[in-house]
Amino acid sequence: MSEGAAGRPRVFLVDDHHLFRAGVRAELKDAVSVVGEADEVDAAVELIGERNPDVVLLDVHLPGGGGQAVIEAVRASAPEVRFLALSVSDAPEDVIAVIRAGARGYVTKAISGPELIDAVHRVAGGDAVFSPRLAGFVLDAFAALTPGVAAPSVDPELDQLSTREREVLRLIARGYTYKEVAKELSIATKTVETHVSAVLRKLQLSTRHQLTYWATERRLV
Amino acid sequence: MSEGAAGRPRVFLVDDHHLFRAGVRAELKDAVSVVGEADEVDAAVELIGERNPDVVLLDVHLPGGGGQAVIEAVRASAPEVRFLALSVSDAPEDVIAVIRAGARGYVTKAISGPELIDAVHRVAGGDAVFSPRLAGFVLDAFAALTPGVAAPSVDPELDQLSTREREVLRLIARGYTYKEVAKELSIATKTVETHVSAVLRKLQLSTRHQLTYWATERRLV
DNA sequence: GGACGCCTCGGGGGCATCCCCGATACCGCC
DNA sequence: GGCGGTATCGGGGATGCCCCCGAGGCGTCC
Numbered sequence: 001m002s003e004g005a006a007g008r009p010r011v012f013l014v015d016d017h018h019l020f021r022a023g024v025r026a027e028l029k030d031a032v033s034v035v036g037e038a039d040e041v042d043a044a045v046e047l048i049g050e051r052n053p054d055v056v057l058l059d060v061h062l063p064g065g066g067g068q069a070v071i072e073a074v075r076a077s078a079p080e081v082r083f084l085a086l087s088v089s090d091a092p093e094d095v096i097a098v099i100r101a102g103a104r105g106y107v108t109k110a111i112s113g114p115e116l117i118d119a120v121h122r123v124a125g126g127d128a129v130f131s132p133r134l135a136g137f138v139l140d141a142f143a144a145l146t147p148g149v150a151a152p153s154v155d156p157e158l159d160q161l162s163t164r165e166r167e168v169l170r171l172i173a174r175g176y177t178y179k180e181v182a183k184e185l186s187i188a189t190k191t192v193e194t195h196v197s198a199v200l201r202k203l204q205l206s207t208r209h210q211l212t213y214w215a216t217e218r219r220l221v
Numbered sequence: 222m223s224e225g226a227a228g229r230p231r232v233f234l235v236d237d238h239h240l241f242r243a244g245v246r247a248e249l250k251d252a253v254s255v256v257g258e259a260d261e262v263d264a265a266v267e268l269i270g271e272r273n274p275d276v277v278l279l280d281v282h283l284p285g286g287g288g289q290a291v292i293e294a295v296r297a298s299a300p301e302v303r304f305l306a307l308s309v310s311d312a313p314e315d316v317i318a319v320i321r322a323g324a325r326g327y328v329t330k331a332i333s334g335p336e337l338i339d340a341v342h343r344v345a346g347g348d349a350v351f352s353p354r355l356a357g358f359v360l361d362a363f364a365a366l367t368p369g370v371a372a373p374s375v376d377p378e379l380d381q382l383s384t385r386e387r388e389v390l391r392l393i394a395r396g397y398t399y400k401e402v403a404k405e406l407s408i409a410t411k412t413v414e415t416h417v418s419a420v421l422r423k424l425q426l427s428t429r430h431q432l433t434y435w436a437t438e439r440r441l442v
Numbered sequence: 443g444g445a446c447g448c449c450t451c452g453g454g455g456g457c458a459t460c461c462c463c464g465a466t467a468c469c470g471c472c
Numbered sequence: 473g474g475c476g477g478t479a480t481c482g483g484g485g486a487t488g489c490c491c492c493c494g495a496g497g498c499g500t501c502c
Binding site: 135172212216 | 347348349350351354356393394395396397398428429430431432433434435437438
C-alpha cells in the first residue's frame with residue numbers, strides 16, 4: 001500500500017477557518033495534491049468518501065461534533081484513509097481523544113510549512129507523527145491504561161443500586177438470561193426479575209438491552 | 222522540572238556491548254555528561270541509584286532481565302529518572318514492552334550522533350521521542366487497548382456478515398428493539414428478525430443480549 | 443439459464459422479558 | 473412498635489425475542 005506516498009499524496013483539509021485552510025493550501029501546494037476541503041463534520045465525511053484522499057488534515061475542534069466524529073464516521077466506510085490531527089490545542093484530552101478515535105498523528109498549528117509537508121508524507125507512508133510533547137500525553141495515557149487502574153470514581157447512578165442489584169446487573173450485562181442469573185446466584189428467577197426491574201427503574205432505562213449497553217459503556221463488566 | 226535540560230544533561234548508559242558504549246560516549250561527550258554505565262541489569266539499577274542521571278540510555282536486550290527490568294526497578298526508588306530506549310530491535314513487541322514499562326522514548330541504533338544528542342535533550346526536557354515507524358506500533362497497541370478503534374484489522378467474524386446485517390447489528394447492540402430497528406431502517410419488523418437470526422447463527426450466539434455484549438466488546442457501536 | 447446469496451416479508455409458536463399486583467422476612471432507625 | 477429499605481418469592485398478562493417454516497425479487501458468477 002504505497003498510495004502515492006513517495007509522490008504527491010492526495011490530501012483533504014478539514015478546518016472551520018477559511019483563512020487557515022488557505023494558508024495550509026498555499027504551503028502544501030507544491031508538495032501534495034489538495035483534493036478537497038470542508039469546514040464542518042457532515043460535509044467532511046461526505047466529501048472524504050468521494051475524493052478518496054490518502055491523508056486527511058483535521059482540526060480537532062469543529063462545528064458539528066469535533067474531529068473524532070469525522071474519523072469515526074469515515075473509518076466505517078473507508079478505513080484506509082489516514083488522519084493527521086492539526087490543531088491549536090495541545091491539551092492532553094484533545095490529543096488522547098483524537099488518537100483513540102484513530103488518528104495517526106497530531107501536530108500543532110505552530111508547525112512550519114516544510115515540517116507539515118514532511119509530516120503529511122510520513123503519515124501517507126504509514127508512519128505516525130507527533131510533536132514530541134504531545135507524544136508524551138499518549139504515553140501517559142497508555143501507561144495509565146495498561147495496569148488496569150480503572151479509577152475508583154464514584155458513579156452517582158451506580159450508587160443508587162444495592163449490592164445485590166449490582167451483582168445482578170453485572171451478570172445481565174454479560175448476556176445472561178434471568179434463568180442463568182438465578183442459577184448463578186442460587187435464587188429464584190422471579191427474584192432476578194424483581195432486581196432487574198428495580199435496576200431499570202433506578203437507572204431510568206426500559207429494557208435489559210439498554211442495560212447491557214449502559215453497563216459496558218461504563219466498563220462494569 | 223528543568224533538570225539541566227538546557228545545559229548538559231546527566232546521562233547513564235546501559236548496554237551489554239562495550240564497543241557500542243564507547244561509540245555512544247564518543248558521540249555524546251561534547252553535548253552531555255556521561256555519569257556512568259553498566260552492562261547488565263543489577264549493576265545498572267544500583268549505579269543509577271547512586272549517580273542520579275537525568276536520562277538513562279537503555280538497550281532493550283540485556284543479560285539479567287532486559288531493559289524493562291531496569292526501568293521497573295529504578296522507577297520504584299527514583300521515579301524522576303527518564304529512560305530512552307536505544308536498541309537494534311524495531312520489533313513491535315520490544316517497543317511496546319519497554320514503553321509499557323515506562324520509557325519516554327525509543328530510537329534505533331541506526332540513529333545518527335546529532336539525532337541522538339537531540340533525542341537525549343528532548344527526553345531530558347520532558348518530551349517523548351520516537352522513530353516515526355515505532356510510534357506507529359505504540360499507537361496500534363494503544364488503539365487495541367482502548368478498544369474501539371481496533372484498527373484496520375479485518376475481523377473474520379465480522380466479515381461473514383452482510384452490510385445490512387452489520388447495520389442491524391449496530392442498532393441492536395445499542396439497545397434498540399426490533400421494532401425500533403425496523404423503523405430506523407424503514408423495513409418490516411419481521412425482516413429485522415430475519416437479519417438478527419442470521420447474525421446470531423453466523424456469530425454462533427444464541428440471544429441478542431450476547432450480541433450486545435459481543436458488539437460492545439469489539440466497540441462496533 | 444440456473445445456482446447462490448442477499449434483502450424483503452409472513453404465519454405460528456415457545457420462551458424471555460418486564461410490568462402490574464401481591465406476600466413474608468430481616469434489619470436498622472426514631 | 474411503626475416505618476423504610478432490602479431480599480426473597482409468586483400470579484397474571486402484555487409484549488419482545490427467536491426459531492421454525494415458507495415466499496418472491498434482485499444481483500452475481502459460472
